[in-house]
Structures are given as C-alpha cells and as structure tokens.
Amino acid sequence: MNNNDILAYGPWENDEVNIIFDNALVENDEKTKIYIKDIWSEYCKKRVKYYDSKLLRLSSWNKEDEILELYTGITYYSHYIGTRDPVFKERCLTGIRANPIGMTIIPITSDRNIVITKRSGKMEQNPNKLYFCGGYAEPKFDEKNSINLMNEALREVNEELGANEFLYFNFIGLAYDPVYCHPELFSTAVVNVTKEQIISTWSNAKDRDESEFLLFLSLDDVCNHGFNKFNIEATWSYRVGVELFTTKVVNKISDYYNNKSEPFE
Structure with missing residues (x-):
C-alpha cells in the first residue's frame, strides 16, 4: 500500500457524506467499447x-x-471488468474507467470484537487473503430519491x-485501489450480535461461501498492533482499513460503548 492510495481521512457520520447523483452513463469510444466487450466475453467463458x-x-x-x-453515476459490472486492469489506460489511451465504488466495512460485535475474514480460495478477487467485509455499491434509491450508502454497507x-x-456506524476514509483500479469507501460498524452469535449467523449467511473462516480481534488490542498478528497475506483493502482505523476512529467507537444509544435507522 502506498500512502497516496488514501484520498481522504474521516471519520464522517452518515449524514456528512453527500451523494450527488447523475444517471447519465459515461460513454467510451467505439474502440474502447470493443475492448471492454472482448474482456467481458472472456471473463464470462x-x-x-x-x-x-x-x-x-x-x-x-x-x-x-x-x-x-x-x-x-451509473456503471455496469461488465464495464468494470473491462477497465480494471492497471494497464488499461496504456491499451486504451482515451478510455474511461468504470470506477465503481467499492465498500469495505470493518464490523465490530456488540461485545467489542473486530470481525476479520479470510477470503475463500474460490473468490475471483483476492482469494485466501485477509479482509473484513464488503462489496460494490449498487444504486438503490429511498423515498427521497437519494442513495444511502450506510444501507449498502448493512446489506x-x-x-x-x-x-x-x-x-x-461511521465512514472512516476514501481510497483508490491500484490493484483492481476502483475507488473504495471505508466504514466501521458495531453490529447487533456478540462474537459467539456472529459465528452462528455467519454460518447461515447468504454469501457465507465468500469467506473460509472468521478471525477476531479485541478492540482493546488495536493499539498494540493487533491487526498485524495474523500470519496470513492481507488484501490491499485490509491494509488500508488498518491505516484508516486511527486513534480518532477508535476513540469515537469507545465513546459509543461508554454511552450506548439506540440502533441506527
């Protein structure tokens, strides 16, 4: 990880992240469209x-x-697959990357344990590596015709x-992944289950197969370099998440535990 990968440090409350949306698609030139189509076709095969x-x-x-x-704005997964290669701009000089917003969430159980996942070896991106939890944001609208990224994180x-x-819940930073070439928004969230309970809920989760097993780190161990104690190769997202999990972020989470409030709506 390069420190230049991090674009902005938080933390921000959910209502401090404003989403300005334009539903117009970004159009590539015909040569780039053909290139993207060919990459997607090979991917699907x-x-x-x-x-x-x-x-x-x-x-x-x-x-x-x-x-x-x-x-x-809007893009499509096929456009992302076709433009995520680090050398894409060398092959398509006028090409525009899809740049879908990735979301990495650092979950913490109600009894103060950070949840870390080891990704399954079957995953297309970052198999067998340390991660937290996340995916790509999908443009769903609420009754105010706006996008709520906290809801995307919860999903x-x-x-x-x-x-x-x-x-x-808090957003903690924005970064750009130079490996798979897309922006990523990082957040942390305390969930409504304990360490023991999340082992059970995980075993029945819809996308349970995305991770091979769970690891746990006490929130109290963060200041003792606890994130680095696992002898497993880490994803870029894990390393950046650790960098963004600053003392300021930890203090805000600790304040929550000391003054517990009602769940987020």
Missing part, C-alpha cells in the same frame, strides 16, 4: 455464474470542512455475516 449488475460509479469527490461530497454485512442491524 470462465464462469458458470455471472451477472452484469448495475453499480454506483464515482466520477469525482470533494472534501470541505466536515463534509465528504461524492459525485456519482453487505447482512449478506456476508448474517448480522441485520447497526448499533453504530
């Missing part, structure tokens, strides 16, 4: 299951005072770990 899902694209961002502004945690409620 190697898989029994694939789905060209609609994703939330980051066009630009701005941080002003305590507010993070994300200017977003990922529910699908991968089986927890269905956040007791505490």
